[in-house]
Amino acid sequence: MSLTFTLDPAVTPALRDGVLNLWTDVSNAGGAVGFVAPVTAEEIRPELVKHMAAMAEGRIRLLVGIDGSGDVAATAFFSFNTHRLMKHWVWLYTVMVHPSHQGRGYGRDLLAAAADEARRFDGIDAIRLTCRGGHGLEHFYGSCGYKEVGRVPAAIRVAPGDDRDDITMLLPLD
Secondary structure, eight states, X not given: OOOEEEESOOOOHHXXXXXXXXXXXXXXXXXXXXXXXXXXXXXXXXXHHHHHHHHHTTSEEEEEEEOTTSOEEEEEEEEEOOSTTSTTEEEEEEEEEOGGGTTSSHHHHHHHHHHHHHHHSTTOOEEEEEEETTSOHHHHHHHTTOEEEXXXXXXXXXXXXXXXXXXXXXXXXX
């Protein structure tokens, strides 16, 4: 079974709750998506509200993957640059696949869908994203065509004494 991807889905309570539950489950499974386990949905909710507000303003767009049961199984958020010299590329944030779906190729499917959507954005030549070191994510993104273009050692403090590299990846859309 594959996921069905939709860009800019209608923001319903079910979608909002689905994204919140996904973010919570991914975080609690050790995913590097801005939080450190253990975390509750109520701790994540303010960040989701910020994302939703930016979506309403047109600054962020949501790509969501829905599984065969109709549940939110994957997400990625596009963020557009406002600086006039950097409007030719987008950021990809909060790239998540539900832990119960990992290992099925859905992460690759999500990144391929994101690249396909970004190619349709006017004037966009590349996608940039960052990932937290220590998980091997740079190897996964590399296998999907992204290139490591920057690394700041110990820029992310997960816990006292546990600092991780902040790794920047780039996918040209040629």
